Amino acid sequence: MSNTTKKWFSLNLGSRKENASSSSCSCGKKEGDCHSADTSPQQKDGFDQVFDVPMDRRTAFKKLTASLLIGAGAVSTSCSLVSGNESKEKAQIDWEEQFKGNYKLMSEEEKKATVERLARSYELRTGKTINLSSQGPEENVLFGYAFNISKCQGYMDCVNACVEENNQDRNSQMQYIRIHEMKDGKGFNFNEADDNYYHEVPAEGHFYMGTQCFHCDNPPCTKVCPVQATWQEEDGLVVIDYDWCVGCRYCMAACPYDGRRFNWSQPEVPEAEINKNQHYLGNRLRKKGVMEKCTFCVQRSRAGKNPACVEACPTGARIFGNLLDPNSTIRWVLENKKVFRLKEDLGTEPKFWYFMD
């Protein structure tokens, strides 16, 4: 199998020599697409990727068994004269989705195709349309965030906005952002911080600080993923392909900042509350057993908007912008305020700075 058509990562345990070249990207290049540069123009999509390649019998059997249900559904509906065109289309979509590759390795056309399939599938299932984007990173953009500890009052407007924007599960009350209430004069003592405060804020003698995924520039979470379902994009966003994640939670264990959240059950959002402006790597509806986290609202930030938390904060404690733009406000903060990051000695290089007035 040549590397140019390979659409997934496999473990190289040394038994197969020809894989050596592909694993040489342990060179440590941190940002996405280590292979995209040399992909050939005629790429295969959907199940062609799987079936149009030589593979041994065992793998073939495994893949077939895994797809049996979908396959059976597709066959029965496509052969039946009774079932309508819609269910045939649905089966076709499920079939192609089942065999698609890792988003990180897809060409632009493939990304578009999967996004279209998913949007169409949603329409077929619910009768409602969503706007699902596959917009990629822009050159000369590196997103960064600053948080003013003196300003945050613990109002939690950011968390509210985040949950609504990102279609987080309402039952388990998943939240990407945590606001920690800390006692003045004790420094950042996370062990003694109150994360579940229930009183008027700000409380006398306390300060508040928020944590979320810091979009580290040297993220430990992406390195431990056995299937490379999570990676850093060129604009600095650390993202997850929910369809490629196998839910092993290694990344959650590797994150030193409690940045990741896991779906223990099928996430549910009431239809009326679903944010239909979605991104493949962002707030599209997730499934049970996959990892998710803050994406700096990729569906908003790549469109030029501020993340929902930044917009919702009534105190202006949250500052977001392009780290590469010398005239951006985030750059002014980094250059003129005393900024620091959490656990800097780990070398994770979070792109999330704290400062005080």
Next chain:
Amino acid sequence: MKNKHKILVNWVGYITVLSLLISCKHHEDEYHSITDKIEAKSKSFHATSTTSELHTKHLNTIKITEGEHTFLIPERTGEITSFACTECHSSPLKEMKGTASKKAHWNIKLQHADEHTMNCISCHNGDNMDQLQSITGTPINFNKSYQLCSQCHSKQFTDWKGGAHGKQVKSWAPPRTALTCVNCHNPHKPHFESKWPVRYNTQKIKERE
């Protein structure tokens, strides 16, 4: 002699292979720290095609330049109910005092510094109610009321100009629109009240189990 030569060739070979392997570690995209990365990458910075215009076009803004910073702030006079003030304040304040005219502004109670420091005319011009005035009596347009605040709150003013205080509206992309002082602070009562959070944190332990 021949043998030595062979060894030498071998060594050269090894070293080439090794250096190739090592050089892979020093990809040009690699930086020792995020600061290095930002510094290196912003040297060749070109303005992005993403702009804030799409998201701020419904706002009525004015452009201001303060020191080395130029940005947009929301237009204010259009927002004030019953501007222009001279529609009611047809004569100077002194003359209106004690007349039978309708009571107005009854709900304004000044809670800003104390009475030694501030009263109405610290900011308002009794002779021309359509304008504000600085401590020394120079007129200040309502649209640029931040110039009043900056007389005392100079540290906040510096931070606001740079972007560390206040809020950038809607978009991170240029051109920048920033809320001005009075968009968040009531000038007659600038302090923020304490209140109940809009929601509560989830039980962290429960979620991680």
